[in-house]
Amino acid sequence: MASRTIRIGLIGYGVVGQGIVQLLSDNAATIEGRLGAPIEIRRVVARSPDKVREIEPPEGTLSFDPDDVLNDPDIDIVVEVVGGIEPAKSFVQKAIESGKHVVTANKALLAEHSELIEFAESKGVDLYFEAAVAGGIPIIRLLREAFSSDRIIALRGIVNGTSNYILSRMTVAGLEFEEALREAQEKGFAEADPTLDIGGGDAAHKLTILTTLAYGARLTPDRIPTTGIEDVTAVDIHFANRFGYVIKPLAVARALDGGKLDLRVHPALVRRGSVLASISGALNAVYVEGAMLGPCLTSGLGAGALPTAMSVVSDIVDVGRNLLVGAHGRVPSRAFQGEHLKDMEVQDPGDHRCHWYLRFTVRDRPGILARIAGVLGASTVSIEQMVQEGIGQDDGPVVVVMLTHTSLERNLMGALEEIATLDDVVEPPMALRIEED
Ligand SMILES: NC(=O)c1ccc[n+]([C@@H]2O[C@H](COP(=O)([O-])OP(=O)(O)OC[C@H]3O[C@@H](n4cnc5c(N)ncnc54)[C@H](OP(=O)(O)O)[C@@H]3O)[C@@H](O)[C@H]2O)c1
Incomplete structure (x- = not known):
């Protein structure tokens, strides 16, 4: 094996960038022992010169x-931890064009x-992205390598820590959604603008990547039916319990008979x-069901x-490791290759x-439940259980x-x-799917 140094350039020096510098310093000996060569950080690029950084x-x-970084011929691997589409996309493109391998968390x-x-494949460089889905959990590697001999029946994930934290706090502490969101922001589990997390967009990005790895499907996130957690109330948590x-907050991909995929992001x-009920707080999990292996969490x-x-x-x-043996593309980025994608x-x-779980907020008038049940029945939706809590006082709902x-x-x-238009139905009905594994 060639003995040389692996030289990296980091673009982005925020939360993850600083974590990388700390980890490479703290674990240098272990990493060198496993890689068989030291890793040298040649360059670290940030945007704001005046920002105080926790890690030097x-x-x-x-x-x-x-x-x-991009023009330095001595840099082997460009690490993109800027986030977002542009300018991150241009950085990655330029790195590939220059024949550099890329690792990204984006x-x-x-x-x-x-x-x-x-593009990376055509240029003969590796593009890896383990951190892009479920942060520290090695789910990409698992699907790409460990599952390469199995067919995946279904994959169910809790892949957005912010949403899981919020729903967990609503469950454990009885908080309303807004209170739990505020708490998540105070504790650093939610961004100042949490739209992508609570609206399900972040989970749809991750499910897109997981679905490609699990099924060889070419996909964009706009094809995944996505519902956020914003409309879940403390009342729903109470009744569910x-x-x-x-x-x-689930992200689901299932292979259906006939070759279609069932893809969904929703609470x-x-x-x-x-198994998934026990994944609490900001934790993530992915529960994969292999045809041969069975369940794997x-x-x-x-x-x-x-x-x-x-x-x-x-x-x-x-x-x-690839660089040291003069190889690339041995493990394809998306697990599937060529026309199999x-x-x-x-x-x-x-x-x-x-x-389904359904919640109706109605005026407590005679006949309203019969009318709701009638509309459901006419649509071949039959009720398994029903609970009404409290008695409407002073015509209250x-x-x-x-x-x-x-x-x-x-x-x-x-x-x-149709039910939403009935007299005495005072709020749009709430509907949540019940997911059986
Ligand atoms: N945070 C996590 O726990 C986590 C987990 C999994 C994946 N990720 C992914 O990791 C990536 C980075 O996330 P992060 O949390 O580290 O973000 P962050 O804290 O906002 O850091 C982004 C960094 O990019 C730099 N940057 C922005 N625009 C730039 C430009 N034009 N040129 C050079 N540098 C630029 C910023 O510079 P300044 O510091 O000077 O502003 C900052 O250092 C994202 O794709 C994210 O989705 C993050």
């Missing part, structure tokens, strides 16, 4: 010009622009005591400087069948919750639209 970059490496970029992976369920009721921290840096640096070690049909959400038998989403949604 190695002496003489700090720059504010990405070209110091899920938005890879989900929206998978052509970058093709009463029926023996916990509400979790769902999962049975208390089930991975769980851990999906964010944070050091867990995320751990995944980034493990990718650097992998690319470094294909467009796959995504099931129309209306065709999805499951049990009451909450009625129902669990349904397995129903077609299209039929249910049609019924709910």
